[in-house]
Every structure is written in C-alpha cells, then in structure tokens.
Amino acid sequence: EDQVTQxxxxxxxxxxxxxxxxxxxxxxxxxxxxxxxxxxxxxxxxLFTLYxxxxxxxxxxxxxxxxxxxxxxxxxxxxxxxxxxxxCATGSGNTGKLIFGQGTTLQVKP
Amino acid sequence: xxxxxxxPRHEVTEMGQEVTLxxxxxxxxxxxxxxxxxxxxxxxxxIYFNNNVPIDDSGMPEDRFSAKMPNASFSTLKxxxxxxRDSAVYFCASTRNGVNYGYTxxxxxxxxxx
Numbered sequence: 001e002d003q004v005t006q007x008x009x010x011x012x013x014x015x016x017x018x019x020x021x022x023x024x025x026x027x028x029x030x031x032x033x034x035x036x037x038x039x040x041x042x043x044x045x046x047l048f049t050l051y052x053x054x055x056x057x058x059x060x061x062x063x064x065x066x067x068x069x070x071x072x073x074x075x076x077x078x079x080x081x082x083x084x085x086x087x088c089a090t091g092s093g094n095t096g097k098l099i100f101g102q103g104t105t106l107q108v109k110p
Numbered sequence: 111x112x113x114x115x116x117x118p119r120h121e122v123t124e125m126g127q128e129v130t131l132x133x134x135x136x137x138x139x140x141x142x143x144x145x146x147x148x149x150x151x152x153x154x155x156x157i158y159f160n161n162n163v164p165i166d167d168s169g170m171p172e173d174r175f176s177a178k179m180p181n182a183s184f185s186t187l188k189x190x191x192x193x194x195r196d197s198a199v200y201f202c203a204s205t206r207n208g209v210n211y212g213y214t215x216x217x218x219x220x221x222x223x224x
Contacts, residue, residue: 042218043203044213044215046212
C-alpha cells in the first residue's frame with residue numbers, strides 16, 4: 001500500500017535556527033514528490049515538485065531534496081513568517097491523485 | 111486569476127440534513143479533486159474528475175456521499191444524510207494535465223454537523 005510518513009509531527013525553532021523536515025515514502029511508480037505549505041484556515045499552497053533522486057529545488061529559505069526513499073525540506077535561517085504546516089505528497093502510478101503525509105507543524109519564534 | 115473558489119466557507123448543519131458543497135476550479139484546469147482534512151486522518155482524497163468524468167471515487171466513505179461535475183467550471187459534493195463524523199474541512203483542488211503540475215487548492219469549507 002502506498003504510504004507517506006512525515007517527521008517530526010511538530011518542530012519549534014528559534015529565528016535563524018536551521019533545520020530539516022523529513023518525508024519518507026513507499027509508493028509503486030512514483031510520479032513526483034510534492035511539498036506544500038498550509039497556513040491555518042487556508043488550503044495547502046504548492047511549493048515544489050521533485051521527480052528523480054538527486055534533484056534539488058530552492059525557494060527563498062527553503063530547499064527540497066529527494067532520494068529514492070525520502071525527501072527533505074531544509075529550512076535555512078527561518079523567520080517567524082515561515083511558521084506553518086508543511087505537507088509532502090506523492091503522485092502514484094498513472095492516476096492523477098496525490099497521497100499526503102500527516103504534515104509537520106513548524107513554529108519559528110522570534 | 112481568482113484561484114479555486116469554494117462555497118460556503120463555513121457550514122453548520124444538524125444531523126440528518128443534506129449538505130452541498132460547491133467548487134469552481136481554475137479556468138483551463140481539466141482535473142478536479144475533492145479532499146477531506148481532519149486532525150486524525152489528515153488529507154484524504156474522496157474523488158477526482160478528469161475532463162468532467164469521475165475517475166476514482168474509491169475514497170468516498172459511504173453512499174451518503176456523492177459528487178458531480180456537470181461542466182468544466184463547477185462541481186458539487188453532497189452529503190445526505192449528514193452525520194457528526196462528517197465534520198471536517200473539505201477542500202477542492204484543480205490542476206492541468208494531471209499530477210505533474212501540482213494542485214491548486216481552494217480555501218476549503220469547514221463543515222460542522224451537530
């Protein structure tokens with residue numbers, strides 16, 4: 001069964017304290033690994049798509065990387081406005097659907 | 111672009127009542143997805159459409175749930191009769207040409223069944 005697991009469930013950082021979020025996946029026929037950001041009361045917002053092991057993508061203080069079994073979202077020198085829940089998801093097989101992990105809730109304190 | 115538009119934003123209803131949630135996808139997007147989000151189960155795919163045709167409804171929890179997409183610019187998710195365990199945030203998302211472009215989500219409908 002296709003599965004996506006994120007860790008940790010929650011992460012508290014001081015402003016400027018870099019860290020990484022983990023997304024482990026088991027899926028047959030990976031069709032992309034997706035990262036989303038979700039703010040309270042809003043829908044998830046698309047951040048990145050990664051397709052092959054070794055691929056990396058960056059956006060401001062965020063960098064996503066992909067291996068054959070997991071993806072990392074590295075947050076460099078975070079700011080309070082980076083506080084949100086970060087979700088990863090995998091595309092599976094030839095369908096259009098995404099399977100989401102439970103998310104990591106990040107809180108960055110000033 | 112106005113994005114994916116969902117209505118209502120909040121819905122409070124009594125158990126046993128019919129509930130209809132609405133979604134307008136982004137113009138030009140040909141795939142539409144309905145998700146449900148709860149603390150316990152996270153984001154769960156209920157059903158998705160491609161070119162207005164339902165492709166996979168295996169996530170629809172029971173016969174009480176039904177979804178339609180009569181045209182490319184409108185979809186509904188109906189629950190009849192509603193139950194307290196249906197309380198959740200329901201999201202609609204759309205994308206173009208399948209998974210590879212990533213979804214755009216709406217702001218969701220928070221449903222409370224009392």
